[in-house]
Amino acid sequence: MDLRDLEAFVAVAEELHFGRAAARLHVAQPPLSNRIRRLETELRLQLFERSTRTVALTDAGVRLLDPARRTLVQAAMTREIAASIVSGEEGRVRTGFAGASSQRLLPLLATAVRRTHPRIELVLQSQTYVYTALEELLSGVLDLAFVRLPIAHPELSSRAVELEELVCALPADHPFADRERIRLGDLARDDFVSLPHDQGSMLQSTMASLCHSAGFRPRIVQVAPDSSTVLALVAAGAGVTITLSSVCPVQSVGLVYRPLEGIRPSHLVSALAWRTDNPSTALARVVEVSESALPTPDFDELGIDTSLIGIGQV
Numbered sequence: 001m002d003l004r005d006l007e008a009f010v011a012v013a014e015e016l017h018f019g020r021a022a023a024r025l026h027v028a029q030p031p032l033s034n035r036i037r038r039l040e041t042e043l044r045l046q047l048f049e050r051s052t053r054t055v056a057l058t059d060a061g062v063r064l065l066d067p068a069r070r071t072l073v074q075a076a077m078t079r080e081i082a083a084s085i086v087s088g089e090e091g092r093v094r095t096g097f098a099g100a101s102s103q104r105l106l107p108l109l110a111t112a113v114r115r116t117h118p119r120i121e122l123v124l125q126s127q128t129y130v131y132t133a134l135e136e137l138l139s140g141v142l143d144l145a146f147v148r149l150p151i152a153h154p155e156l157s158s159r160a161v162e163l164e165e166l167v168c169a170l171p172a173d174h175p176f177a178d179r180e181r182i183r184l185g186d187l188a189r190d191d192f193v194s195l196p197h198d199q200g201s202m203l204q205s206t207m208a209s210l211c212h213s214a215g216f217r218p219r220i221v222q223v224a225p226d227s228s229t230v231l232a233l234v235a236a237g238a239g240v241t242i243t244l245s246s247v248c249p250v251q252s253v254g255l256v257y258r259p260l261e262g263i264r265p266s267h268l269v270s271a272l273a274w275r276t277d278n279p280s281t282a283l284a285r286v287v288e289v290s291e292s293a294l295p296t297p298d299f300d301e302l303g304i305d306t307s308l309i310g311i312g313q314v
């Protein structure tokens with residue numbers, strides 16, 4: 001059924017005059033009459049009683065008028081939604097996040113998206129480790145994800161959103177707890193608590209690499225599935241660990257956090273990542289919003305060599 005035939009029917013039914021209906025639709029009267037006859041033929045119903053002076057709806061016409069109006073309203077809504085999707089004002093952006101940093105940054109992004117593009121839905125998917133989000137970006141399961149640099153995938157684009165300092169977490173009664181800074185080599189004889197080494201955790205691999213650079217292999221006495229559990233074990237006296245400044249607020253009782261002296265890298269970079277070839281206009285809008293909601297840190301002001309960020313070391 002041609003929607004223009006329904007528009008003609010509704011116009012004539014509301015005007016009860018072919019001339020006025022034709023003027024309303026900005027068409028000539030003969031084509032309008034042809035549309036009405038075509039619709040009546042298709043429906044096998046007479047919709048109007050016509051005379052040289054009057055036009056009136058038949059009983060069938062009266063009964064079909066409201067459904068025809070609803071159909072036109074739904075068609076208009078469909079066009080509007082389609083236009084919103086094309087423009088990026090409406091859509092779904094599947095967003096992955098993992099770790100304390102993204103849990104803090106995500107609400108800032110979500111609030112900004114709701115304010116500026118209320119018809120874009122962020123579908124939030126929690127991840128255990130960043131590498132899972134990268135895999136799901138590559139496979140198309142996710143549109144956007146909070147990750148850490150470096151990203152060794154040319155198919156992905158990214159933008160740095162936060163610089164996180166690597167710090168040492170110690171039990172509050174540790175002999176070095178009163179120091180302002182910790183030399184990693186001084187912890188060579190300590191027990192360590194760690195994230196699993198076989199789960200792709202960048203924080204775990206960074207800790208192992210830093211200890212190796214300091215001349216020792218960390219003695220891992222307990223492994224925990226996430227940073228909050230790691231810190232709980234440290235607070236209980238199970239050992240020490242290296243964590244990130246973003247994680248510090250997760251656990252404060254029974255712990256002290258101290259900067260690490262003379263390490264490289266001294267920070268990790270959090271970023272937003274997405275597939276470069278993702279055609280979603282809604283994704284493009286969210287990435288645009290992120291530039292103001294989660295601005296890239298001023299690395300020059302912080303004294304950071306930006307040429308090192310691409311390899312994940314600063």
